[in-house]
Amino acid sequence: MAASVLCRRVPRLHQLPGLSKDSTLAQVLRSKVREADDLKGCKGEPHQWEASLPAQHGLYYISRSYSVCNFASFCNQAEKGVCPSTPAPSLWQQGNRYSVNGLRYLSSSSNARLESAFNKDSESPLPSESLINGQPVKIDARAFQRCRPEYASITVDLAQRPHPVEWQKVMPLLQKVGVLKGGMKPSDISQLFVQLSHLESNKMPLLKGHKHFIMLVQYTGEHLGRFTNLQLIEVLRSLVWLEIPGAHPALRRYDAELCFRVGQMSLHQLLLTADLWRCIGRQVPQFLESLYSVIHLHHRGLMEVAELVQLLYIMGEGRKFPMELRHPVEQLLLLHLDKLHPEEIGAVFLALFKSQTLISEHAVTCVVEKACSYVGDMSNLAIVNVLKYLRFSHLHHETWLENMAQEVPRRVHGMGVQGLMHVALAFSALHWQNDQILMAIAERVPSVAVHCRSKDSSKLLWAFGNFGFLPDQSPSFYPSLIEALRQRKEEFLKYPAHLLSGLLGLIFVSQFPEDLIALALSPDFVSIALQCTDFDLKKDLFTVDGAVALELPQWTGPQLSCELREELWKLAMSDVCQKVEVLEAESLLCDLLGGEKFVCKRMILPHTRSIDLEVHLDASGQPLPVNPASNTHTLQDSPVPSHPEWGRRNVGVTISDELFAQLTTKNRTRPFSSPAPVNKHTVHMEEPDEGWRKFDTRLFFGNDNKDLARRLYRQESKRPIKLAIQVSNRNQFCYRSRQLMGLHSMKRRQLKLAGYQVVELHFWEWFPLLRKSRTEKRAYLHCKIYNSLY
Structure with missing residues (x-):
C-alpha cells in the first residue's frame, strides 16, 4: 500500500503544468543535457546543476541547494530559458522518484546504456604489469603503503579485498532496495553498499546490470548532500570493490559533492578520499586542487x-x-x-x-x-x-650510480621489460657508461623481447645506440629488438616517436633495417609524424633521411619530399651559433688563414644538428676560399692575406724549419715571429683529471711531425682537403670519458663519408685556452689544423 501511494505522489510528465500542451520541451532539455555531457566529458567540473543518470529521464541533481520548490516551477522557468537550482525534497518520501513500477517506463536503450556504463572495464591503475620469464608479474606501486600501520587510515589496501559472498546472499539486499525505495536513510544506503561490495568478483557484472542496483546508485547520487563525510567516504570505498569504472557519469555527482566538502574534512579524510579516487581510476583535478589549497593553509605543518x-x-x-x-x-x-x-x-x-x-x-x-x-x-x-x-x-650521484654496477647485474634476471628499459634509459640520459650494466641488460633482453611494447624496444635501442654498443658485443640483442619493433608496427600510428627513436639508436651503430626505414620515410607515416603534437619529429625525420642518403647509396626506397627537405635544410642553416668558444675559434681562424672567406661557420651536415667551422686547404696545406656550393678551387684563385704575422706566400702559413723549431724546441720562448713571451714550460698536452676541472693548455707535438709535414708539403696533389673543425663540449661525451655519444659519433662517421677530415678542438684543451693570449690560441689552432694533414 505504501509503495502504491508513493508512486502516485509523482505525477507523470503529461500531467505536469506547463507540459500539457507541448511535451517537446522535455525532449529539448534532454537533448541539451546530453550535448553538454558530451562536451564536458567526465572531467569533474562543478556545475550549478547536473543531469542525473540516465539523462533521458530529465532528472537533475544540485550539489548543495536544499530549498524546496516543485518540479512544475522548474519546467516553467526552463521554458523561459532559465536553468534554476532544483532542490532535494525535505522529506525522504517526497524524494522518491524511483520505484520498481517507474522503471518499466524507461526505454530499453537507456537501460542498455546504463548497464554498459556500469560494466565498462575500468582503467585499472594499479598495479602495473611486467613480465618475467614470459609470465605476467604484478608490480605494486603501492607497496610502500604497507611499510607502516599509519597508512591504514589514509589509504585503501587493494590486497585486502572483503571476504566474498555468493550471489544468493546478495539477492535479498537488492529486494530490500525495491521495498524501501525512498524510505532509505543514508546509514541504510551506506550499509547496503558495503554489503553489496562483498559480492564475489565474477558476479559483479550481474550486479551492476540489476535494475535495483541502478536505482540505488541513482537515488544515492540524488541525495548525497544528506550523507555525513564518513558515510560518503564509505560509499566511495564500496565503489572501489564494486569495480565501478572511473569514467562512469554517475561519479560526477560524487566529485562535485566532495569538492564542496573539502574544507569540512580532516587531513586523513582528505588523503583517504584522494586515494579512493585513485583506486577507482577517475581523474579529479578540481578536488585535488582544493585539497592542495587546504593542506597549504591548514595542514602542511601537521x-x-x-x-x-x-x-x-x-x-x-x-x-x-x-x-x-x-x-x-x-x-x-x-x-x-x-x-x-x-x-x-x-x-x-x-x-x-x-x-x-x-x-x-x-x-x-x-x-x-x-x-x-x-x-x-x-x-x-x-x-x-x-x-x-x-x-x-x-x-650524477656517483655513489648511487657506482652501486648500480653491482646491483643491476645481480637483479637483472628478476626484472621485467619496463624495468630494464628504464635502467638503460636513465644511464643513457646521464651519459654514465658501465659495461657491466649494459652487458647484463643486453644478455637479458632477447629472452623477453617478445613482450616489449614499441616504447620499450625503441628506448632500449636509443639507450644502447647512444652508448655506441656494437652489435658484435651481444649478437642477439639488436636483432631481437628489431623483430620486436616489426611486431608492433600498428603502435607507430599512435606513437610515431617510438619508431623514429628506435631507428636513430640503430643508425648510431650503423644498423639499417630497410623495411622499418621504408616505413618511417613513407608519405603516410611522415604525415602522421608531422601531425604529432607531443614532440617535434621533423628533426628526427631529417636525421633518418640524411643518414640513409649518406650511408645507403643504393637506397631506392621512399625519401622525404623535396619541399620538406628544403624546409628543414633552410631551418637548419638559419641556426646561428653564438657560443663564445665557437665565435672565438672562428675569429682566430680568420686571422690565422687570412680572412673570413677562408672560414665558413655552418652545419656541414644539417641533419646532424650541430655547427662546425669548415676550412678548405690545397694539397700543399694553403687555405682556399670556402664556397659550400663548390669544392673546385685553385691556388691562383686565392687572394693575398692581410694578416702580417702569417705567411709571405699567397695565403696561409708557410711550414718552415724555423716555424717548427719554435714549436717543438723546449728551450725556445718565442712562438712564430711574435715578440710577446709565452710560458717557459715544456710544450705538451696534459690528460684531464678525474673531475674534468684541472686542465693544462700545453701542447704536444711529436718528434716526427717536421718530416711528415715536409713530405706532405712536397705533394703535388691538386685535390683540396676539406676540414670540419669541431668545438666539442662535455655533453657530447660519456661522463668523464672521451667516448662520443651516439649522435656525435654518427656525425664523425658521416663527415668522413662526405669527404671531410675532422679536426676536434677538445673542450678540455680549448676552454682553458680561452683565458690565454691570442698568440697561444693561434698556435694551438695552427698545430691542430696542420697536424691533421698527416
Missing part, C-alpha cells in the same frame, strides 16, 4: 611521514605539484628523512618524477644518500624509481 609520502603519491598520480607546496614539502622531506623506509624513498622519487617536479639539488642528494644506505633492501621498483628521477633531474 604531516607525519605517512601523510607526507601519501600526499606525494597523490601528487605524482595527479601529475601536478603545486608551486606553493614545494618548499614546505621539501622541508618536511628533510625533516623526516631518517624515518623513511626503502620503499617510501622509491615512492617519493616516483611521485617527483611523475609530477615533473624539481626540488633543490641538496634535498635530492640527501634523499639519494639515504637510499644508498638501503640499496640492498630496496625492491627493483624502488631502485628504478630513483634512477627515473636522477634521469629527470640530470643529477
